[in-house]
Amino acid sequence: MDSTMADKSLNLNLNINPQDNNDETTGSFVDEELNRMSAENKKLTEMLCFLHENYKSLQGQLVDLMHKSSENGEPKLKKRKSEDENYGGAIANNGNHETCSNSDGGSWKRPREIGNTVSRVCVKTDPSDTSLIVRDGYQWRKYGQKVTRDNPSPRAYYKCSFAPTCPVKKKVQRSVEDPWVVVAIYEGEHSHPDPTQPHVSLGFNQGHKIPGSISGPNATISSSQSPILDSTQSESGSDAEKSNPRIDMPAFQELLVEKLANSLTRNHNFTTAVAAAISTKILDHDLSESWETTS
DNA sequence: CGCTTTTGACCTGCGC
């Protein structure tokens, strides 16, 4: 959750700005509908801002509490650095991504690891599904599976097999806190184009960013079905964003398009307005054509 | 037959 979500919402508002509608023949009905939707979007934007403020205050309280507990001399767990901050705390981190201390990926990275881009995706799945498969559009080859100490669920290791030279790896493990969530950690950057990346886009998300997601090193987005992305980089700034692998983007775009299409098609007023606009347009076109032929 | 998955063994880093 971040202010950029609100920004994205604003951007979406711009896309359906009634001012863009220059065609007078679409009628006032469409204008009214667009105005109504704009107002609705405005309300949602305000709600997002409000939620963001609440989130910030809660985060501040959490940081204070963590500070106090560490000052109280609570025993530190003698653990290898890798695990705690990843799979075990994946859900918490996604809820509080700024408290996740792996901004450089160094808290769990090992020297043998390739690349410096680390992203994390949480996907909701059925707990009875033990396949540990996270569909993200790429082709993966499993090369190992291991049961880790902190998590009874086995961790699966995958390499990108779409291109022989692609260095990207991913680790998939069910979250210890929430068996409904499977956490996938991606390492490295794909050395090939996204095999499923459509040429036609929605006009956003071209830079591997999720629409409505926040910009920055620790992006998180969550919804009931969509993947939850928590991207961490050892680099910072625009390069880091640029090098972010395209995690679940095709799936996410598909989901987004589907949701938008559903919500729009369910709105009878909207479909009626569109139909009216199209028929008016066709009529206009036919009339002008017949006018030209007769004259 | 070729590709993928499984799985035990081995390698390597980290903490003590």
Place this chain on the structure above:
DNA sequence: GCGCAGGTCAAAAGCG
């Protein structure tokens, strides 16, 4: 230096 634990390798098995 030793032991632990995560990560990787590679042979065997499975599958279409």
